[in-house]
Amino acid sequence: DAKTTQPPSMDCAEGRAANLPCNHSTISGNEYVYWYRQIHSQGPQYIIHGLKNNETNEMASLIITEDRKSSTLILPHATLRDTAVYYCIVRAALTGANSKLTFGKGITLSVRP
């Protein structure tokens, strides 16, 4: 799987948008970009994923550059409960169900009051 690069940490004010960047310059054409987050002492929580187009759901938006070498996760109105480690993961598009997720170090988002 292609590797990703994320800054180690960032913070934002409560109520403001949090824009979390991720570089994946070696991504292949059939690899998806996935975002998960992990709140302390819990299992990772799925946020969103995409292949080429921008995606939006009730939690966040995912903006993927045209060359697919980077992406940005946007939390439109961050709350204190969004404080977590966010993982950007590139996942191989295999035909079977056993497609692994390889976790990097992630980015620690701290939302301040």
Next chain:
Amino acid sequence: GAVVSQHPSRVICKSGTSVKIECRSLDFQATTMFWYRQFPKKSLMLMATSNEGSKATYEQGVEKDKFLINHASLTLSTLTVTSAHPEDSSFYICSVGFYSNQPQHFGDGTRLSIL
């Protein structure tokens, strides 16, 4: 609602004890489940891929005789840490895998502490 149920959430036991952790896929059948381990302030590390009806596939450096995986049904995979020692203390997390265009869903994890 929860997609994956993991039990127990926390276990404390003496060195030399074997500990079994269960991972259940709720509401759907899962031919593949994954087991991860996470040490404090570190990222998740994949230990093994659990395949229903066949042997698990272990990652390099993970002892298969130490970490026994059984995936006897389409909704249950178990991880048994055999003869656990303090260095096995960690956060163990399972996930249910689908095709790569669908997200994996994770359990809430099991905090294992070996005294």
